[in-house]
Structures are given as structure tokens and as C-alpha cells.
Amino acid sequence: MDDDSPTARWERRTEVPLGAASLLFLAAYAIHVLAHGLPQGGRDVCLTVIAVTWAAFLFDYLVLWRLSGQGVGFVHRHLLDTVVLVLPLLRPLRVVKLYDAVLRRRGEPRLPLYARVMFYAGIAVLLLGFSGALAVYQAEYRAPHATIVTFGDSVWWAASTLATVGYGDVTPVTPKGRTIAVAMMMCGLALLGAVTGSFSSWLLQVFSREGDEKPPGS
Missing domain, CATH: 1.10.287.70 (Helix Hairpins)
Known part of the structure; x- marks a missing residue:
């Protein structure tokens, strides 16, 4: 039986949007780094996307922390989320969780x-x-x-x-x-x-x- 706790429900609702945000972050970061001739307006858009995706991960982290009721113990029990929040370089790893989410929603076997x-x-x-x-x-x-x-x-x-x-x-x-x-x-x-x-x-x-x-x- 699937876990129906508030934390599990929140994770099921957000795993696809956060996976998409991870890809968006990676695309914006790649353009910002590699497009040396990008106009300043384009660079500002990339930086805005990077900041917004970080804010989305921060909001998700705080909501999960609040729902868990685990206090400081939440940090090491959700190590991937903690590391992704602190080190944006690892944010695209959330895409790994996206694969499972897509299969579950389609009813396909893992x-x-x-x-x-x-x-x-x-x-x-x-x-x-x-x-x-x-x-x-x-x-x-x-x-x-x-x-x-x-x-x-x-x-x-x-x-x-x-x-x-x-x-x-x-x-x-x-x-x-x-x-x-x-x-x-x-x-x-x-x-x-x-x-x-x-x-x-x-x-x-x-x-x-x-x-x-x-x-x-x-």
C-alpha cells in the first residue's frame, strides 16, 4: 500500500515539477556558461531562472521539514535534498527521481x-x-x-x-x-x-x- 502521509503526498505532487525545474536549471546554467556572446538581457534571464529554481527547492525543503516533524534529524534523513539545496551543481540529480515518478504515473513496471x-x-x-x-x-x-x-x-x-x-x-x-x-x-x-x-x-x-x-x- 502506498504511503499516504502528508510528506508522501507532498513529494508525489512535487517530484515531477521539481524534476522539470532541475532540467531548467541545467539548461539555464549551461547557456550562461557557454554562450559567451549572450547579451546582458539573456544573461539576466538565465540568472533569474537559476535563482527561481533554487527558491523552488528551498521552499520544497522547508515544507518537507515542517511536515516531517523531525527537527534537526530531517537534515540527514533527507540527505539528497539537503545536498542539492547547498550545492546547486548537484541539482540535476533530482532528474533521477523523475524517472520513477513518470513510470508510476503511467502504471508501468519499474x-x-x-x-x-x-x-x-x-x-x-x-x-x-x-x-x-x-x-x-x-x-x-x-x-x-x-x-x-x-x-x-x-x-x-x-x-x-x-x-x-x-x-x-x-x-x-x-x-x-x-x-x-x-x-x-x-x-x-x-x-x-x-x-x-x-x-x-x-x-x-x-x-x-x-x-x-x-x-x-x-
């Missing part, structure tokens, strides 16, 4: 657990990689002695960082860029661990099932 973990981790890698590449490019491309001077350089750096390869051919030189790099390294390790752990568990389950199906005496 993927098995292991497939969902790997699928969600893949989406998270793409979103984090693109968002991280934008943020590092914004911080680096005008810095003295920078090695990340094009968005292509930044995408290459983000891919090697999230894959935990770290070729070192292009690296951040600014404090902001290096801070983002540390966060992406941690996310890359966490996501890699989630995917490999789920895949290993799935293989063990498959092999165990095959062993149980062998006829006696074989």
Missing part, C-alpha cells in the same frame, strides 16, 4: 533492483559529468596558466575524473576548480562502487539460482 541501481548510476554519471564540466570550465578557462581552456577540455577532464582514471593532461589550477574536482572524485568513487557492487550481487544471484536448478546427482 526495472529490477540491480538494473535500477546501475541505470540510475549511469544517469547520475552523465548529469554530474556535464554539470561538473560546466562548473570547472567556468572557473578555469580565464585563469592564468589554465590547461582547461575549452569546454571540450573540461568534458574530457570530467570523464577521466569520474572514471577515477585521472590522466593529468588537463587539471584545474584555481581553488574553486580544485574544490569541484575533489567533490567529483568522491562522487565517481561512490557511483563506481554502487555499480560494481550491484553488478557483483546480480552475478552471485544468477549463479546461485543456476546452482539450485541443477538436477540431483549432477
Whole structure:
């Protein structure tokens, strides 16, 4: 039976709008960073969209906090919402929750657990990689002695960082860029661990099932 608490009802009502707001934020941020020739009016629109989406997430966070009645404990029990509020770079991760919401509203079955973990981790890698590449490019491309001077350089750096390869051919030189790099390294390790752990568990389950199906005496 579905949870019918006030918190659950609020989350069901807002998960699609907030997922759409996450995509809107990412689009506005990408245009703001990459469109160097954008007129000031266009930049103002992008900044307004970014601010409005942040305000929407703040409002949602405060409503959930109020409905939960958990006090300070709400912060660590809703860690994704807390992190997304503090670090706008991670806001597009709300799109991961949007996928489940769309399937539920259409009445379609969800993927098995292991497939969902790997699928969600893949989406998270793409979103984090693109968002991280934008943020590092914004911080680096005008810095003295920078090695990340094009968005292509930044995408290459983000891919090697999230894959935990770290070729070192292009690296951040600014404090902001290096801070983002540390966060992406941690996310890359966490996501890699989630995917490999789920895949290993799935293989063990498959092999165990095959062993149980062998006829006696074989």
C-alpha cells in the first residue's frame, strides 16, 4: 500500500515539477556558461531562472521539514535534498527521481533492483559529468596558466575524473576548480562502487539460482 502521509503526498505532487525545474536549471546554467556572446538581457534571464529554481527547492525543503516533524534529524534523513539545496551543481540529480515518478504515473513496471541501481548510476554519471564540466570550465578557462581552456577540455577532464582514471593532461589550477574536482572524485568513487557492487550481487544471484536448478546427482 502506498504511503499516504502528508510528506508522501507532498513529494508525489512535487517530484515531477521539481524534476522539470532541475532540467531548467541545467539548461539555464549551461547557456550562461557557454554562450559567451549572450547579451546582458539573456544573461539576466538565465540568472533569474537559476535563482527561481533554487527558491523552488528551498521552499520544497522547508515544507518537507515542517511536515516531517523531525527537527534537526530531517537534515540527514533527507540527505539528497539537503545536498542539492547547498550545492546547486548537484541539482540535476533530482532528474533521477523523475524517472520513477513518470513510470508510476503511467502504471508501468519499474526495472529490477540491480538494473535500477546501475541505470540510475549511469544517469547520475552523465548529469554530474556535464554539470561538473560546466562548473570547472567556468572557473578555469580565464585563469592564468589554465590547461582547461575549452569546454571540450573540461568534458574530457570530467570523464577521466569520474572514471577515477585521472590522466593529468588537463587539471584545474584555481581553488574553486580544485574544490569541484575533489567533490567529483568522491562522487565517481561512490557511483563506481554502487555499480560494481550491484553488478557483483546480480552475478552471485544468477549463479546461485543456476546452482539450485541443477538436477540431483549432477
